[in-house]
Amino acid sequence: MLRLARVSLPLAEFTLCLDGAFPGPVTGVVGPSGAGKSSFLELIAGLRRPESGRMELGGEVFFDAASRPQPWIPPSRRRIGYVPQDDTLFPHLSVRRNLTYGIPAEGSSPSDFQRAVDVLELRPLLDRATGRLSGGERRRVAIGRAILSQPRMILCDEPLTGLDRPLKARILAHLEAVKAEFAIPMVYVAHDAEEIRVLADEVVVLERGAIRHHGPSAGWEVASRGGEGGS
Amino acid sequence: MSGAFSSEGLWTVWFTLRVAALATAAMAPFGLLIAWLLAGKRWPGKAVVETLVALPLVMPPVATGLILLKLLGRRGAVGGALERLGFPVVFTWKAVVAAMMVMSFPLLVRSARVAFEEVNPRLEQIARSLGAGEGRVFRSVTLPLAARGIVGGLLLAFARALGEFGATVLVAGNIPGRTSTISLAIYNAVQLGHDGEAWPLLAVSVVISFLAVWIAESILSRRGRLV
Numbered sequence: 169m170l171r172l173a174r175v176s177l178p179l180a181e182f183t184l185c186l187d188g189a190f191p192g193p194v195t196g197v198v199g200p201s202g203a204g205k206s207s208f209l210e211l212i213a214g215l216r217r218p219e220s221g222r223m224e225l226g227g228e229v230f231f232d233a234a235s236r237p238q239p240w241i242p243p244s245r246r247r248i249g250y251v252p253q254d255d256t257l258f259p260h261l262s263v264r265r266n267l268t269y270g271i272p273a274e275g276s277s278p279s280d281f282q283r284a285v286d287v288l289e290l291r292p293l294l295d296r297a298t299g300r301l302s303g304g305e306r307r308r309v310a311i312g313r314a315i316l317s318q319p320r321m322i323l324c325d326e327p328l329t330g331l332d333r334p335l336k337a338r339i340l341a342h343l344e345a346v347k348a349e350f351a352i353p354m355v356y357v358a359h360d361a362e363e364i365r366v367l368a369d370e371v372v373v374l375e376r377g378a379i380r381h382h383g384p385s386a387g388w389e390v391a392s393r394g395g396e397g398g399s
Numbered sequence: 400m401s402g403a404f405s406s407e408g409l410w411t412v413w414f415t416l417r418v419a420a421l422a423t424a425a426m427a428p429f430g431l432l433i434a435w436l437l438a439g440k441r442w443p444g445k446a447v448v449e450t451l452v453a454l455p456l457v458m459p460p461v462a463t464g465l466i467l468l469k470l471l472g473r474r475g476a477v478g479g480a481l482e483r484l485g486f487p488v489v490f491t492w493k494a495v496v497a498a499m500m501v502m503s504f505p506l507l508v509r510s511a512r513v514a515f516e517e518v519n520p521r522l523e524q525i526a527r528s529l530g531a532g533e534g535r536v537f538r539s540v541t542l543p544l545a546a547r548g549i550v551g552g553l554l555l556a557f558a559r560a561l562g563e564f565g566a567t568v569l570v571a572g573n574i575p576g577r578t579s580t581i582s583l584a585i586y587n588a589v590q591l592g593h594d595g596e597a598w599p600l601l602a603v604s605v606v607i608s609f610l611a612v613w614i615a616e617s618i619l620s621r622r623g624r625l626v
Contacts, residue, residue, distance in 0.1 A: 213524075213528050214529075221608075242527070242531055243527040244527045244532050250524075250528040252521065252525070256521050256522055256525045258525075258540060259528075269529050270530050272530060301582070317528075
């Protein structure tokens with residue numbers, strides 16, 4: 169389980185302050201644009217170092233400002249798959265080599281690869297250059313790449329932004345399949361309420377860097393006084 | 400074309416190509432390291448290193464040559480030690496290589512630095528999140544994505560090395576059959592009034608330099624389209 173204790177990170181206009189335990193399995197994060205949602209994920213991934221607080225996942229302490237020496241687990245050793253909002257497929261590698269980039273040398277089997285490829289319907293794309301993929305295909309490859317690194321948790325930052333409605337529905341169905349098949353805990357920054365309804369077990373509402381609501385996904389809109397479902 | 404060349408002329412062309420290639424290859428690892436460090440975050444002394452790297456571009460080549468001569472000469476700090484180890488430098492082909500390295504170093508560093516700066520740091524972050532340590536991130540993401548700029552920089556540095564004159568003449572002399580490069584041989588021939596010997600060397604020099612710069616520019620201008 170992800171546990172954050174008074175974790176803070178100063179941002180341009182406010183300080184992101186995070187506190188709580190996030191049992192998941194899928195934690196949906198919503199909030200207005202600029203609320204600090206992406207920074208929340210970057211903190212967990214280790215791409216930003218908090219100013220204070222304590223952060224742990226599954227009992228392993230990633231960061232603890234109060235301890236000396238201060239523990240800090242770098243991103244490469246956190247085993248957290250990260251699917252950012254921007255396009256981050258390696259442009260010089262084929263789809264297959266993007267997917268296999270993070271597969272650990274030990275503890276993975278060819279069947280893991282086949283399973284991820286099948287769930288995300290990536291087989292016809294395997295030998296393509298990434299430059300020849302559509303927007304939806306790119307998102308699926310990015311999700312597959314994160315899953316195949318055998319992470320303890322996956323972070324998704326609005327993976328459906330910019331896609332048209334039918335494509336959103338298709339990828340959302342793929343994400344549901346990923347959730348059912350791989351059972352990897354996920355923190356999912358949602359673009360709209362539909363994604364929360366389909367995927368999330370609990371919901372965090374962020375506003376100007378503070379958690380305004382944290383609870384089960386059932387009835388979250390009412391519980392958080394309705395309407396923070398992103399854009 | 401070989402009819403227009405004396406055997407000495409052919410030797411000069413071959414010698415120049417070899418030492419320029421050697422100088423480019425020898426400075427590549429250090430040049431790439433400096434370029435990568437300059438492309439990254441701030442660190443103490445970065446501005447001083449930036450300035451030092453650019454100095455050979457703006458200083459008179461003869462002045463750079465004099466500094467090299469003082470350093471690499473028999474009584475110099477570096478040259479004296481090398482001489483005692485049985486490795487004399489000045490007025491040998493090694494001095495030609497040293498002069499070429501110093502004079503073309505800024506061109507490699509500048510191109511490679513821009514290439515490293517253009518690599519999307521997000522891709523490096525993602526590689527780390529996928530378990531790659533810093534060495535693997537550099538080998539598998541940074542270097543391949545900066546490759547065009549680096550190759551372009553190497554070609555520009557090679558072209559600059561081919562034409563090097565001022566520093567070379569001071570530190571390596573102008574000894575036909577030993578340290579005479581194309582530039583030095585052209586100068587020699589013109590000084591002696593043997594213009595006929597200078598023309599073929601000039602033609603070769605123009606063709607090689609044109610090709611090196613043309614290929615480098617075409618690689619560098621295509622870089623933006625890939626990433």
